[in-house]
Amino acid sequence: MKDLINTNASQLAEEIRTNKIKKEEVFSFFKSRIKKFDPVLKSFVESYDQPVKGEGESSLSGLPIAIKDNICIKEKKVTCSSKILVNHIAVYNAEVIKRLKNAGLNIIGTTNMDEFAFGSSTENSCYGPTKNPWDITRVVGGSSGGSAAAVAARLVPFALGSDTGGSIRQPACLCGVVGFKPTYGRVSRFGLVAFGSSLDQIGPITTDFVDCANLLNIICGHDDKDSTSAFIDVPDFTKALNGNVKGLRIGIPKEYFSQGLNQEVKNAVEEAKKIFEEKGAEIIEISLPHTEYAVATYYIIASSEASSNLQRFDGVRYGVRAKGESLEDLYTNSRGQGFGDEAKRRIFLGTYSLSSGYYDAYYLKALKARTLIRKDFDQAFKKVDVILTPTSPTTAFKIGEKASDPLSMYLSDIYTISTNLAGLPAVSFPCGFSSEKLPIGVQLIGKEFDEFTLVKLGSAFQSCTDFHKEIPKINYE
Secondary structure, three states: OOOOOOOOHHHHHHHHHOOOOOHHHHHHHHHHHHHHHHHHHOOEEEEEEEEEOOOOOOOOOOOEEEEEOOEOOOOOEOOOOOHHHOOOEOOOOOHHHHHHHHOOOEEEEEEOOOHHHOOOOOOOOOOOOOOEOOEOOEOOOOOOHHHHHHHHOOOOOOEEEEEOOOOOHHHHHHHOOEEEEOOOOOEOOOOEOOOOOOOOEEEEEEOOHHHHHHHHHHHEOOOOOOOOOOOOOOOOHHHHOOOOOOOOEEEEEHHHHOOOOOHHHHHHHHHHHHHHHHOOOEEEEEOOHHHHHHHHHHHHHHHHHHHHHHHHOOOOOOOOOOOOOOHHHHHHHHHHHHOOHHHHHHHHHHHHHHOOOOHHHHHHHHHHHHHHHHHHHHHHOOOOOEEEEEOOOOOOOEOOOOOOOHHHHHHHHOOOHHHHHHOOOEEEEEEEEOOOOOEEEEEEEEOOOOHHHHHHHHHHHHHOOOHHHOOOOOOOO
């Protein structure tokens, strides 16, 4: 059988459809790669010997897909990479799983992540850290690091992740793949284990924008089971793959190119900007003045929502139950043994922010700052169609490098969290490599429910560059 790692998912699906290859052969090929390489990478929590089969037809029918370990797949483990849920079996399918199955996709397994999506490196997993396929001494980003690593290493054609503050885009950046966060409400959150309910959004991780467009067509759309799901028509995103960006206005926020941005990252993003200019786009400098408050605002709001959402994991209804002589012991021991350090840190921070006497000083003030951040984007989009920024201030850092410095870790998301606070769509895609051959990503932020323009710009960029075609040389068998 021919080598399939240089064939994108959409082309592979076409070969299945035209009987050039059988879908069982495709599943076996990727299953063998998982078996061969994942003992080192640790991108999967569980890979299935037999796929969770889809039954419908679509442009991606017959292909295997990996799912982040916080999205429910009926009768399969969903653990959020946490000890407290280590044996939990989902009793229903998430809406996105239902849509994938109806489109004929086959689920090959679940991917590693930061516990309950709390992290930027996939080091906060009870299964251990996922390693970057470009350099196994480095992190993959987080929290959807397992999905990004699996796609980058071609252990699977594509995957789903979730993005609360950059958890799809930042690992996609550090692993050299495409990571798309749709507008809040564009994709159903039904069946996604909640972290920050006003921030979370499911999205695709792919090797290119053709696969991204096809996967968005499947997972986007209104869902009555999700009260935050938008009643907005979904365009055919494949029609954005025409490469024509002439006349589009791209905003460059000066606040995103200041102190703290690695010079090689800055240079690569500047080159990306030039490519868009050459394709006919207009570059306009803009300002997002409240950017400096984004990190503090995000971590107060996200931790507060996490604290509230994680109250249900108490040793009574879900997951691990520790022994105790009293009900209070049961709660304390179960949560103390079940949650990792980062989960506890965020629960403490969120509970404090919501507590009597501190609610106005922290949580309410953060909500007001969030409004100002959203207004910054509203003003900017009166002048431009999209905004271009770096995705991450650095390339992938060493495993353990920031583990003892939570604030430094939180700053890894400085360029991605504002879009979640504003509920906007954004995508990261590869735009170069560092001198150490580590991927560099650029981010495009769009207007609300204008994923179409992001796909158009991203596909135009990839039509004249080859960064997305680079595959890590896996030699660590």
